[in-house]
Amino acid sequence: MKTKYIYLYLFVALSFFNCESFLEEDPRSLVSPETFFASENDARQAIQGMYAILKNNSIYGQVGLDHFYDNGADIIEPNRAANFVEPIGNYSMNEALADVSVQKMSVSDTWKDLYRVILNVNVLIDRVTGNEAIGNESVRTEIIAEARFMRGLCYWHITNLWGDAPYYTEVLTLEEISALGRTAEATIIEGTLQDLQFAQDNLPSVYPDAERGRASKWAAAIIMAKIYMKQQDWQQGLAKSEEIINQSPHSLLPNYNDVFDPSNEYNAEIIWSLDFARDITGQFDPAFPGRAFAGNSNWRPSMFNPRLRDEPLNTDERGALRDALTARGEAFNGTGLQVASQDFAEKFPLNDLRREINIVNNYLGFDLVFPYMAKFWNLSLEMSPRFNHSDNRMVFRLADVYLMAAECENELNGPTSKALNFMHAVRSRAYATQAEWDITGVSQQGFREAMYDERKWELAGEAHRRYDLIRWGILLDVVQNLEYRFWKPNENIRPFHVKLPIPLQELELNPALLESDPTNNGYR
Template sequence: MKKISTIISLLLIAGVLISCNDLLVENPVGLATADSYYSTPKGIEDGLKATYTPLRNFYGREHSFFLTVTGTDMYTNGFGGATNNPDYNNYSPNFLGSSAYVKTIWDNFYVGINQANAVIGRAPKVAGLNAVQRNRIIGEARFLRALYYFHLVEQYGDIHFTLEETQGVETEAKRTSVATVYQQGIIPDLQFAVANLPAKAQAYGQATKHAAEGLLARVQLTLGNWAEAEKMAAAVINSNNHSLVKNYSDLWDITKELNTEVIWSVQYTDNPLTNGPGNQGHLYFQFDYTLNPAMTRDVANGRPFQRFMPTNYTLNLFDLSKDSRFDGTFKTVWIANTKATINGKTVQPGDTAIKIVMRPVADAVQKAAPYWLIDYNNKWVGSVTDQLEIGGSSRRQFPTLKKYLDPLRVSVNAEDGRRDFMVLRLAEMYLIAGEAAFRQGNLTKSAEYVNVVRTRAALPGKVAEMQIKSADLNEDFFMDERGRELAGEMLRWYDLKRSGKFLERLKKFNLDAAANVKEMHLVRPIPQTQIDRVTNPGDFPQNPGY
């Protein structure tokens, strides 16, 4: 990890459900064993660092975007998604326990949970630590364990649950209810972390008290514990350790990623020796600008995989006359980097090559423009055939999400992006507090929280027009506002699930998913490899319908 060492413990013990004794070794520590190495202050710190490692196999990775961003009201398959992995978004009958990405996430988080269990169980026995150091180490591990279990229960429902380290091979597993995992695992873990972590990290990227409060606020919102959700979100807001950046677009400036709004982020680096696969988000939300004759692939514009395309709902969500977040979120203009002819006119490097506008444009105007002028006619983006319309060229052309663009990659084809992944940021805390206050009937306070975010989002001179009143608040408003603020940030699938409007909104706004999505899809299939390898399959059934 950047700023946190990338040392991976000699004994990153496979999770209880992986039944594997392979060792992942980056910086070997002689012939040390877990018993001897983890018994020292340095050893247990290295064990803690290894507990962070699974974060990089989730945040900013293709499999995780497919299971958090697509298959929602906001994103559907682009050309690359439809060609390579259509089933996750479309909820097709081919979405099964044998689907690769459900296995990847399952295995990855159980590795993290077992590593956290190892640290939590062994830290009390380590000599040479004072109480504050010991509780900080345990608090970080419990924060990470809570995060890993949160993803697992939300994705899969009832899961195997253990708070003890597995040191050998186990072949039996049982499914524990979601409620039990929350009440006996996630919530007490986060409460301990809140009580024992420092407000400011020793090294950037470490979990802090405010990160634990922020995650607990998200958890309590998910569970419908409105007062607790507001309390935890407000604790972060009122801490004075975080503040919104002035301009929404600055959040996605890669040179400004160490900013005051970040509560906690997963660290990536420009060092290829320690960056692993990197943050690969820059690959997946891209318009294929290389179809334009005046554009060739370059580092600044990125490598376009076109996996994920915004739905009409997303494109219609922003009021461009007053809200800066559309332009802050999406790239809609590309500058030529090679000489070409477009519509009979010579285009030189530095000229506009492509421009997307969010309104219909007459054909004659499009044909007269000295660049591709791509318009929007509010046709379902998946059925557009006109090349000069959003969704055209078989789902290749659409506004590009800026949030993961990485112009600092080392080469044109490099996949290992160096951008940190913001997991928790302050704007979400205002939205959580606002929604929680609304659910408790405190509409005035709710509007106050939300208006802080909307004030930052306002275009110059439009602050007054961006303010909302109590009468504007309802459940759909909060879903829409979270969409405007948090588009593409790996939260939407969870938001839809907790909203109770998963099916309604999928059928209304994602026409690729509408025909297939059912109640069963509120949880993913358990990986078939997991079911196959337990010796008590009667206690570990597949989720209904898969």
């Protein structure tokens, strides 16, 4: 059955076609496997091209998805009134602002790049299916499974950000592509679950060391569990979470801080982490000499690293702080645009051992102006220079799954020993004594409310918070009861802000996008 999709920025070069003339032809005439994929290596390189898009600034490379999943909630805010994070964080977004791009980051850029991956996936599947030049059937199935994982991942993000959206899973002509409207979110999610289950069934459980940046079957499983939980299908959410806990090779680390050690980026707790490199010759942004494109190096640590000109609290000590950093081969050379929010810093329990790398307000003996999240720092001048970081981008880890399993069990049966065991597995490493981490005796509602905070402390800044607050139905209440440094999101937020507007240029190019919802998610 033909499904629907829209991609109105087809002039953007496709990652593995690398050919502008493609846009002048009928895609159906270009899908011959013999023409484009003559070997397994060709198909593998196409998959690598899709990973490169995922690492763009608009998605995982800087704060593309972070804009929606973290900013405007109760964990992160900038250390100054920065324009490019303001519209979402301050709930002043509109259709026109959705098109404004700064450093390849905007609502429009995210929209385009997510659909760019989807378009490439559809063509790749078409060309790999039945193509005997590409290995045996097992090889082709694994390639298709990895592609379907990416399609499922992208459609999951699309439904989170826009709800009803264009949807298609096959190769369409340009005429068809340019005239499609929005498909119901429930329909997209149904297809997304099918893609992700196929991926889980056919992807490896682990990869060789040189390929560990690829998504395994467990990355597919965790997205499925999250979808079930959003649907309040607690039984399937629990079953999928337990599959990961009991069958995957992943395990919780004894020490929380070790999870974020940049020298051990593929530790046992990490389910999926995108691999970045630095100093890729010939891949630097011409607009910023010496600054690498995010598809190769990771910009995100620079967003969490402090700026020296903002610190320390006693400005007379700035030179001394610089000297102390230099002596360690470090620098405060970031932007400071992702720091702990005022509310988060004030409420983080003082006896929680996780606090020391989530709230840093003193470094090397110098009191700091802002509370920084050192779990995402990398101050090393040699290993992680500004805007040229090799640090991985963590996407999913096992502690998240334990908390998901605990929540599902509580919703099904209350705070049973099973629910408590899942919760305590995470909390026990966060406190010095059992008296501090044991929550035995709470009611079902008490457990639910404890989970609201536990996921905040454990997963701070890991791009889960707004998703959680929205699925719990408490985003509006939480934001309205907070105080912020520079903005007034507590005054600006409205119920429709659980979704983003489709960018104005997309609407102008394809009015069909407004047929099912003339309000554009409430923004007009």
